Amino acid sequence: MIEAELSRSVQHWCPGATGVTGAAKLSGGASQETWRFDITHPDGPIGGILRRSPKGYGAAPTRAAGLAAEAHLMQLAYEAGVPSPRVMHVLTPEDDLGTGFIMQRVEGETIARKILRDDEFAAARPHLARQIGGVLAGLHRLPQGKLPELRSRSATEEISEFNRDYRSLNWPKPVFELALRWLRDHDPGPSAETTLVHGDFRNGNLIIGADGVRAVLDWELAHLGDPMEDLGWICVNSWRFGEIDKPVGGFGSREDLFAGYEAAGRNVDPARVKFWEVMGTLRWGIMCGGMMQRFREGPDHSMERAMIGRRASETEIDLLRLLAPRGS
Amino acid sequence: MQDEPTPIELTKAVADFLRNDITPLISGHQAFKLRVAVNILDLVTRQLTQEEGSDAKEVERLRALLGMDGSVTELNRALAERIAKGEVDLATPGLAEHLWATTMDKLAVDQPNYASYKRELGRNP
Numbered sequence: 001m002i003e004a005e006l007s008r009s010v011q012h013w014c015p016g017a018t019g020v021t022g023a024a025k026l027s028g029g030a031s032q033e034t035w036r037f038d039i040t041h042p043d044g045p046i047g048g049i050l051r052r053s054p055k056g057y058g059a060a061p062t063r064a065a066g067l068a069a070e071a072h073l074m075q076l077a078y079e080a081g082v083p084s085p086r087v088m089h090v091l092t093p094e095d096d097l098g099t100g101f102i103m104q105r106v107e108g109e110t111i112a113r114k115i116l117r118d119d120e121f122a123a124a125r126p127h128l129a130r131q132i133g134g135v136l137a138g139l140h141r142l143p144q145g146k147l148p149e150l151r152s153r154s155a156t157e158e159i160s161e162f163n164r165d166y167r168s169l170n171w172p173k174p175v176f177e178l179a180l181r182w183l184r185d186h187d188p189g190p191s192a193e194t195t196l197v198h199g200d201f202r203n204g205n206l207i208i209g210a211d212g213v214r215a216v217l218d219w220e221l222a223h224l225g226d227p228m229e230d231l232g233w234i235c236v237n238s239w240r241f242g243e244i245d246k247p248v249g250g251f252g253s254r255e256d257l258f259a260g261y262e263a264a265g266r267n268v269d270p271a272r273v274k275f276w277e278v279m280g281t282l283r284w285g286i287m288c289g290g291m292m293q294r295f296r297e298g299p300d301h302s303m304e305r306a307m308i309g310r311r312a313s314e315t316e317i318d319l320l321r322l323l324a325p326r327g328s
Numbered sequence: 329m330q331d332e333p334t335p336i337e338l339t340k341a342v343a344d345f346l347r348n349d350i351t352p353l354i355s356g357h358q359a360f361k362l363r364v365a366v367n368i369l370d371l372v373t374r375q376l377t378q379e380e381g382s383d384a385k386e387v388e389r390l391r392a393l394l395g396m397d398g399s400v401t402e403l404n405r406a407l408a409e410r411i412a413k414g415e416v417d418l419a420t421p422g423l424a425e426h427l428w429a430t431t432m433d434k435l436a437v438d439q440p441n442y443a444s445y446k447r448e449l450g451r452n453p
Contacts, residue, residue: 033418166371172401175427178418181411242443303364310371313434320431324424327451 002035009095009102010039014088017041020048020111020312024306031077032067045105052100055190063221069148070219071101073196076146080136083207083215108207112241115208117252120266122210129252131212133260135211140195140227142265147196148201152224152294158279159183169289175316179282182323188272191226199223199229202239209273211254228269231257237318238284248284285315336376347432374437382433387452 009021023037032053033318051067053205065073068090085103115121153161166173199221207215229241233239235247235254243250248257258268290310294300333341348365370443390403393416398406402411408449410416418424435445 004362172405173413174404174407175431176429177408177411181414181417237444240443244443244447303361303368307364307368307371310438313444314436314444316431317435317442317448320424320428321444321448324427326417326428326448 002050003037005095005097006037009089009317010048010090011017011050012094014039014041014046016043017046021045041263044265047105048088048195049085049103049105049156050097050100051103052287053095054098055184058267063151064117065148065150065220065222067100069218069222071103072148073142073219073222074103075140076142076217078138080138080142082142083136083213085217086213096194103150103252105197105220106207108209108214110204110207112203112239114275115203116241116243120210121208124208127212128208128272129246129248129256130260130263132251132261132300133257135213135216136198136201137264138265139201139230144196148221152194153170153197153225155183155191155275159187160272162279162282165286165290169286171289171292171295173285173312173316175319176282176285179278179319182277183275183282186275186278188226188269188275189215191228191272193227194224195227197223197227197229199230200233202234202236203241203251204239207273208250226272227266228272229276229279231261231268231273232278233280235273236280236284237321238281238314239261241316274319274322277318279319281315281322285312285319288312330427334376336373339369339373339376343373371437373438379427380435386433390430391449393420393422393426428446443446 001023003020006023010017010020017039018036019040020217021040022034026036026049032051035050035052036049037050039048051070053067071087071090074084075087078086085105085106087101087258089102091097091100091102108226109115109121116125126249159180166176166180193288195231198219200218202214205216205218207217234249234257237244237247240246240250243312246252247254252275254270256271258270261268288308288311291305292312295305295309342368344368346362351359351366366422387400387403390400390407391397394402394403394406394410396406407416416423430447432445435442439445
């Protein structure tokens with residue numbers, strides 16, 4: 001049982017800890033798992049989260065930064081005052097838990113639909129778009145000299161990567177072709193400044209409490225690039241969960257997002273943000289196609305994966321709303 | 329010609345059975361999976377009901393747009409290629425209307441509750 005290994009591990013690096021209780025798997029694919037547990041401590045229990053690749057699953061997918069980089073970035077963010085869980089321990093071979101890290105559990109909600117509908121968050125919701133602007137500004141300002149090694153991606157490189165991904169699906173979609181043309185025609189070129197980009201900053205990857213954003217999660221797609229990419233991605237309609245008139249994660253307006261970003265001392269380029277929103281919409285559509293492909297070729301022959309393939313059409317209507325809007 | 333009931337009637341009967349008789353008996357992760365299964369059967373039923381008509385109209389539009397004949401798959405492949413080459417774009421008469429009509433027909437099967445779809449449905453094209 002994982003509790004035995006966790007108990008041994010915490011006693012090594014957490015002074016006073018005597019063991020763990022209540023270990024439960026929160027999510028997990030074949031290569032990466034998230035567990036919650038409580039560290040037993042004389043001063044009271046400490047909530048912990050384990051993120052790991054189990055033994056034998058060391059290799060990260062090509063786009064992922066890797067768990068070591070993720071831990072490093074979360075710790076940097078925490079130290080810089082960007083809402084983030086505190087990393088307590090990076091796994092070593094002696095832990096016998098695979099590779100990954102243990103962080104302090106932050107209480108709050110990550111399920112987007114609850115955040116958008118439950119009364120508990122009603123007071124926080126109107127402030128979230130602006131607050132997120134400030135959080136992103138802090139994230140983009142993390143000191144570059146301290147960052148782990150990360151892949152670097154310009155807009156031009158991203159377009160050709162998505163073009164390749166899309167063609168490999170052999171899934172002719174006129175709307176995706178139109179989006180690819182639009183992206184090539186509107187490629188803004190290299191950004192004036194290259195910063196850390198979170199890469200998956202959206203409603204669903206944020207822990208929200210009654211007081212607002214408590215932590216930014218899922219740093220696995222972090223890379224170096226155009227900071228406007230993160231502002232565009234959080235506006236992708238797929239992350240509005242039905243609140244389509246509130247572009248920023250279903251919370252609020254672009255104006256609020258931009259105001260929060262600029263109040264924190266950074267500049268917004270709205271045309272670039274729009275470019276990355278189109279790119280992000282296509283990105284999720286192609287990912288839906290990838291899910292369909294994996295469903296067909298196995299090993300994950302699940303119904304859920306099959307149905308995600310059928311969500312590509314959601315991104316097609318959203319791309320048309322962006323590129324060929326009807327009426328007015 | 330195959331006998332009846334039709335595939336539409338059969339899938340609908342299974343979906344109704346799972347929804348009405350089995351759902352109350354199941355909880356937790358299995359209940360979530362059951363909901364996905366029912367959603368799949370509902371989607372299949374919608375596709376069986378609508379596909380023939382929407383494909384016929386799509387082929388008609390594609391023939392006019394491309395000036396060629398073929399199956400719905402062949403014509404979509406041809407349109408995709410022409411857009412990729414820049415031979416057809418949003419300035420081409422009929423392209424935007426065609427893509428909108430086709431996409432609306434897909435959402436009607438895939439995700440009729442998707443908010444963007446419901447918004448566009450209420451708009452006069």
